[in-house]
Amino acid sequence: MKFKDIKALASVQGPAGSTAERLSRRGFSVEDMRKMAAKRLPGSIFDYIEGGSEDEASLRRNRSSFDEWSFLPKWGSVGNLDLSSTLLGGRVAMPLTLAPTGGTRLFHPEGESAAARAAFEAGVPYGLAHLSTTPMERVSAAAPGLRRWFNIEPMADKVELQAVLDRAARAGYEALLVNVDCRAIGHRERDYRNGFTAPPSIKVKTVVEGALHPRWAFGFLAHDAIAFPNLDAEIPDGELSSTPDMWRTLLAGSYEPTDWDDIRDLRTRWNGPIILKGVVNPNDAVLAAEIGIDAIQVSNHGGRQLDHMASPLDVLPDIVGRVEGRLEIIVDGGIRRGSDIVKALALGADACSIGRPYLYGLAAAGQAGVAHVLRMLAADMTRTMMLLGVSTIRELRTEGRELIRHSSEAFSRTSPSESPQARLAFEEMSTP
Ligand SMILES: Cc1cc2nc3c(=O)[nH]c(=O)nc-3n(C[C@H](O)[C@H](O)[C@H](O)COP(=O)(O)O)c2cc1C
Numbered sequence: 001m002k003f004k005d006i007k008a009l010a011s012v013q014g015p016a017g018s019t020a021e022r023l024s025r026r027g028f029s030v031e032d033m034r035k036m037a038a039k040r041l042p043g044s045i046f047d048y049i050e051g052g053s054e055d056e057a058s059l060r061r062n063r064s065s066f067d068e069w070s071f072l073p074k075w076g077s078v079g080n081l082d083l084s085s086t087l088l089g090g091r092v093a094m095p096l097t098l099a100p101t102g103g104t105r106l107f108h109p110e111g112e113s114a115a116a117r118a119a120f121e122a123g124v125p126y127g128l129a130h131l132s133t134t135p136m137e138r139v140s141a142a143a144p145g146l147r148r149w150f151n152i153e154p155m156a157d158k159v160e161l162q163a164v165l166d167r168a169a170r171a172g173y174e175a176l177l178v179n180v181d182c183r184a185i186g187h188r189e190r191d192y193r194n195g196f197t198a199p200p201s202i203k204v205k206t207v208v209e210g211a212l213h214p215r216w217a218f219g220f221l222a223h224d225a226i227a228f229p230n231l232d233a234e235i236p237d238g239e240l241s242s243t244p245d246m247w248r249t250l251l252a253g254s255y256e257p258t259d260w261d262d263i264r265d266l267r268t269r270w271n272g273p274i275i276l277k278g279v280v281n282p283n284d285a286v287l288a289a290e291i292g293i294d295a296i297q298v299s300n301h302g303g304r305q306l307d308h309m310a311s312p313l314d315v316l317p318d319i320v321g322r323v324e325g326r327l328e329i330i331v332d333g334g335i336r337r338g339s340d341i342v343k344a345l346a347l348g349a350d351a352c353s354i355g356r357p358y359l360y361g362l363a364a365a366g367q368a369g370v371a372h373v374l375r376m377l378a379a380d381m382t383r384t385m386m387l388l389g390v391s392t393i394r395e396l397r398t399e400g401r402e403l404i405r406h407s408s409e410a411f412s413r414t415s416p417s418e419s420p421q422a423r424l425a426f427e428e429m430s431t432p
């Protein structure tokens with residue numbers, strides 16, 4: 001057999017013409033993107049994305065809780081499959097958001113701007129971290145039509161708070177994502193061992209590792225130094241700077257306490273939607289609804305704060321039952337496939353949010369990498385819904401609970417005690 005005969009049989013692919021094409025040939029799952037990110041980044045920076053706090057029990061729980069739910073597809077026709085939905089009064093192309101992640105330019109020089117552009121193209125909202133490494137105005141300019149939310153801590157200093165709110169409103173941020181899980185910084189041992197601090201800063205080890213990852217190092221060195229420009233009330237002239245008092249005191253463990261009165265106060269200061277991020281206790285979800293909060297992001301901060309926490313999926317059914325539709329519910333933590341999103345929606349969530357998955361895409365290939373992750377999740381969701389037997393997000397959210405079962409329910413629901421006929425048959429079978 002000649003080479004041309006083999007070529008005809010094997011349909012040999014030519015070289016990929018674009019980054020998107022290269023990714024579509026090599027990245028079939030978020031896990032594939034994770035491996036690409038691990039190769040591209042210095043180990044200590046990859047660990048900063050990857051790690052959780054203490055024994056990383058919350059981090060593992062976020063994943064394992066998805067495996068405890070199984071699908072029970074229904075047969076019937078599925079037509080015009082549609083992932084679009086609404087969130088906080090606006091349309092989303094799919095019920096997904098990009099969660100805020102601090103220090104994003106450490107992973108790719110275009111950092112937050114690349115993530116924002118990919119989110120805009122995919123038609124999903126983007127939460128920009130207070131500790132973002134790109135000024136909030138520059139992110140707005142990178143994707144002016146993007147639905148963008150700004151992430152802050154509740155602040156005791158109301159002058160500082162008002163300055164941040166005014167700046168975010170001027171820069172076109174539609175909603176506030178307010179953290180209620182950061183009274184202290186989680187004990188992230190991978191980072192300590194790597195000499196990597198929060199807010200992230202570069203140590204000698206990272207520089208040495210950088211030399212071994214030239215593509216990352218070139219991008220890192222050729223762009224602006226890492227800084228946290230949203231922490232200033234106004235963009236300073238020239239150098240972007242500073243760790244302001246709020247973060248310095250938080251990191252030193254002496255942060256002035258804030259409570260529900262500060263959330264009520266925030267409600268009076270901000271006209272747009274407010275999302276409380278980090279709610280897991282159903283009582284807090286009810287309180288949030290009572291004081292007019294628009295949404296909660298059920299989250300354990302991706303397992304990076306308190307260890308041994310319940311996973312968002314563990315508490316979701318309880319929260320959905322308690323808030324009775326008075327506020328919208330977004331879920332984050334451990335989402336790696338479209339089927340995970342389908343499970344959360346079937347349990348009553350309005351939308352899901354991802355952190356690490358889009359950071360893997362960003363580290364692997366910038367904006368194209370984030371876009372690829374979002375495309376994979378949309379394709380996963382479409383296929384999963386088709387196989388499950390639902391055509392729309394509304395149908396999934398209303399009928400979903402009948403299409404999914406927890407491992408603890410699986411035996412009891414199908415047990416012979418369910419129906420008298422089944423019990424009889426079971427007894428007959430068991431009679432020697
Ligand atoms: C590298 C990194 C930085 C993060 N920084 C922030 C942050 O600044 N503010 C915040 O509210 N959450 C932050 N988070 C948590 C995410 O918003 C989100 O809750 C979490 O990543 C979801 O879990 P997942 O990574 O399994 O999707 C960060 C997460 C990662 C991985």
